[in-house]
Amino acid sequence: MYRIGIDLGGTIIKVGLLQEGVVVSTRLVNAFSGTGMARTLPFIEAAMEELLAGAGVSREAVAGIGLAFPGLVNPETKTVISTNQKYDDAPDFDFNHWAASRWQAPFCMDNDARLATVGEWRYGAAKGYNNVVMVTIGTGIGTGVIIDGKVLHGAHFQAGSLGGHFVVDYRSRKCSCGNIGCVEALASSYFLPAIIREHESLSAEFKERARQFDFRQLFTLANTGDPEATLLRNDCMDVWSAALITYIHAYDPSVIVVGGGIMNSADVILPYLRERVGRLAWCPSGSVDIVASQLGDHAALLGIDHRLNQVPAVLSKSART
Numbered sequence: 001m002y003r004i005g006i007d008l009g010g011t012i013i014k015v016g017l018l019q020e021g022v023v024v025s026t027r028l029v030n031a032f033s034g035t036g037m038a039r040t041l042p043f044i045e046a047a048m049e050e051l052l053a054g055a056g057v058s059r060e061a062v063a064g065i066g067l068a069f070p071g072l073v074n075p076e077t078k079t080v081i082s083t084n085q086k087y088d089d090a091p092d093f094d095f096n097h098w099a100a101s102r103w104q105a106p107f108c109m110d111n112d113a114r115l116a117t118v119g120e121w122r123y124g125a126a127k128g129y130n131n132v133v134m135v136t137i138g139t140g141i142g143t144g145v146i147i148d149g150k151v152l153h154g155a156h157f158q159a160g161s162l163g164g165h166f167v168v169d170y171r172s173r174k175c176s177c178g179n180i181g182c183v184e185a186l187a188s189s190y191f192l193p194a195i196i197r198e199h200e201s202l203s204a205e206f207k208e209r210a211r212q213f214d215f216r217q218l219f220t221l222a223n224t225g226d227p228e229a230t231l232l233r234n235d236c237m238d239v240w241s242a243a244l245i246t247y248i249h250a251y252d253p254s255v256i257v258v259g260g261g262i263m264n265s266a267d268v269i270l271p272y273l274r275e276r277v278g279r280l281a282w283c284p285s286g287s288v289d290i291v292a293s294q295l296g297d298h299a300a301l302l303g304i305d306h307r308l309n310q311v312p313a314v315l316s317k318s319a320r321t
Helices: 037-055 095-103 112-123 183-187 192-198 204-210 215-222 227-251 261-280 296-308
Strands: 002-008 012-019 022-030 062-069 072-074 079-082 107-111 132-137 141-147 255-259 289-292
Touching: 002 037, 002 112, 002 296, 012 037, 012 296, 022 037, 022 296, 062 095, 062 112, 062 296, 072 107, 095 107, 107 112, 107 296, 112 132, 112 141, 112 255, 112 296, 132 227, 141 183, 141 227, 183 227, 192 204, 192 227, 204 215, 204 227, 215 227, 215 261, 227 255, 227 261, 255 261, 261 289
Parallel strands: 002 062, 062 107, 132 255, 255 289
Antiparallel strands: 002 012, 012 022, 072 079, 132 141
16 A cells, blocks of 8 residues: 655645655655645646556555645644745645545645654654654754654644744844744745845845855855855854754753755754754753754655554545545
């Protein structure tokens, strides 16, 4: 039996054919999150059909479908609670009906970073730990938390998933969520152009040269010894360090997994985070391991696979007809 996972990113959607903790194959779909969920689904469905055809798998062999969504999700009712400028029609979309009527398969959904955390916990860098925080750094900053072997959801299904919106400087930049001084507003790809433009210690020449930089370009330039790029890079890593320290104080994990495309520079980032967090976090009973994601882009897909493994693999006859 196979399962299909959909990791709904803001720019790229990953659709994976899954089988018992293995990503058999994937398809990438360009995401136009501003156009909404309803207009995006036909492209996702086409990718799903391609996956099945390419693997020679029939629809009847699909034992479940899961969706990792970039927003607040109620995984019990399988509905979207709130979005943040991505797929803003999703709270009104009936995902349960879509899965049952179009695919006749069990369905699950949750926040994307939370599912990535589950993937790393069960199959990746956090396997064997019972207390885990994962942070994904990219366009935004997402988090997920495992405490005492249980996925953290909270009273309103937002516990553990809003680490990108922890405040690290209440006098600073306004975030897309409406708050001020969030981690995401101070050190994410989405805000990097504003960070460069508004930075008081950068020269006008550097700001002009770097105004369209992403983190890959910033780290590449810093690696050449450019002092302004190094200053800016280190400022961002200081913000990530502050976030990790706050996660440690809030959740008391044994390990923090750091993921996202930024980890192409893990050789720079991990030593910096480990030194700063080790020096500044109040953790007298023992240090917290800070490690890179092992599953990369497959983390949320494998989190879906694990979640679907917890639900019945076969629907009743009445549900399939």
